[in-house]
Amino acid sequence: xxxxxxxxxxxxxxxxxxxxxxxxxxxxxxxxxxxxxxxxxxxxxxxxxxxxxxxxxxxxxxxxxxxxxxxxxxxxxxxxxxxxxxxxxxxxxxxxxxxxxxxxxxxxxxxxxxxxxxxxxxxxxxxxxxxxxxxxxxxxxxxxxxxxxxxxxxxxxxxxxxxxxxxxxxxxxxxxxxxxxxxxxxxxxxxxxxxxxxxxxxxxxxxxxxxxxxxxxxxxxxxxxxxxxxxxxxxxxxxxxxxxxxxxxxxxxxxxxxxxxxxxxxxxxxxxxxxxxxxxxxxxxxxxxxxxxxxxxxxxxxxxxxxxxxxxxxxxxxxxxxxxxxxxxxxxxxxxxxxxxxxxxxxxxxxxxxxxxxxxxxxxxxxxxxxxxxx
Numbered sequence: 001x002x003x004x005x006x007x008x009x010x011x012x013x014x015x016x017x018x019x020x021x022x023x024x025x026x027x028x029x030x031x032x033x034x035x036x037x038x039x040x041x042x043x044x045x046x047x048x049x050x051x052x053x054x055x056x057x058x059x060x061x062x063x064x065x066x067x068x069x070x071x072x073x074x075x076x077x078x079x080x081x082x083x084x085x086x087x088x089x090x091x092x093x094x095x096x097x098x099x100x101x102x103x104x105x106x107x108x109x110x111x112x113x114x115x116x117x118x119x120x121x122x123x124x125x126x127x128x129x130x131x132x133x134x135x136x137x138x139x140x141x142x143x144x145x146x147x148x149x150x151x152x153x154x155x156x157x158x159x160x161x162x163x164x165x166x167x168x169x170x171x172x173x174x175x176x177x178x179x180x181x182x183x184x185x186x187x188x189x190x191x192x193x194x195x196x197x198x199x200x201x202x203x204x205x206x207x208x209x210x211x212x213x214x215x216x217x218x219x220x221x222x223x224x225x226x227x228x229x230x231x232x233x234x235x236x237x238x239x240x241x242x243x244x245x246x247x248x249x250x251x252x253x254x255x256x257x258x259x260x261x262x263x264x265x266x267x268x269x270x271x272x273x274x275x276x277x278x279x280x281x282x283x284x285x286x287x288x289x290x291x292x293x294x295x296x297x298x299x300x301x302x303x304x305x306x307x308x309x310x311x312x313x314x315x316x317x318x319x320x321x322x323x324x325x326x327x328x329x330x331x332x333x334x335x336x337x338x339x340x341x342x343x344x345x346x347x348x349x350x351x352x353x354x355x356x357x358x359x360x361x362x363x364x365x366x367x368x369x370x371x372x373x374x375x
Contacts, residue, residue, distance in 0.1 A: 288349030
């Protein structure tokens with residue numbers, strides 16, 4: 001690698017780190033606000049919020065990397081053009097394709113990062129996030145238990161808890177079951193614990209009493225107990241069984257599209273193939289984005305006012321490429337054989353970059369001066 005390549009590559013990587021940090025922070029804060037309201041509102045601790053936030057970071061970084069690479073390339077090349085460094089390198093005989101070599105190295109580096117994220121980190125974090133979400137949704141204490149207020153988990157059930165200790169013990173509990181047509185059941189206990197059973201949450205009441213009131217004749221039967229376990233699976237809705245998301249599966253499983261996995265995820269082969277090939281197309285798009293920005297800026301000549309028209313062109317082309325990506329993914333979901341459309345966006349970006357670099361190194365013709373006519 002020549003000195004110029006190292007010089008430009010170091011600038012690109014430094015700016016890429018800065019833009020990535022800023023964009024990830026902005027995007028993550030936006031996601032974290034909604035996540036904070038959801039988790040804290042459900043009674044979860046700050047530790048759970050931090051865990052969920054960290055598990056969402058790989059996917060956030062995956063979305064941000066192509067944009068930050070594009071922004072870093074635009075900023076670096078525009079600054080080199082304003083300081084005439086790019087003009088000096090062109091005057092030494094460097095063609096547009098030769099100047100693009102460090103940008104290609106930079107794009108390949110971003111592409112490698114994107115490959116690791118899409119094929120390894122994002123599936124692992126998504127699987128762990130799905131498991132933790134399922135665990136929390138199955139946690140009855142976090143769902144509906146609140147101290148000092150009467151609660152109605154379902155029709156005919158009234159629950160009151162005087163206090164919930166830091167260890168999760170329920171103090172002074174009252175549970176009334178009015179669902180029966182012939183009798184009414186009332187349970188009281190000094191202490192209770194919520195544990196996980198085979199079919200759902202189980203309420204273990206300690207040192208309490210059970211009252212059975214017959215509606216006909218108004219006869220009351222009282223039974224005292226030291227401990228009593230009550231299955232709450234029919235009283236508390238813990239949600240349906242967790243459905244595995246396609247993002248949690250490995251790329252090999254997606255390409256295989258096993259019928260058993262299709263049934264478990266309730267998907268089809270088109271969705272599997274689109275997700276799998278998107279994991280290859282996304283890194284290619286991360287390679288095409290900085291090359292597209294560099295090639296668009298190379299179309300302009302030196303100006304102390306910068307390369308604003310070329311920057312606008314680069315942004316417009318990136319929007320077009322992203323639109324193609326969205327349309328291609330949508331079409332790929334309609335057919336099992338539509339997955340090649342996923343690669344339309346990155347291939348279009350690379351083709352546009354090569355065309356603009358070829359156009360930039362063509363000699364520009366200057367208008368000939370008009371010859372003076374003798375009087």
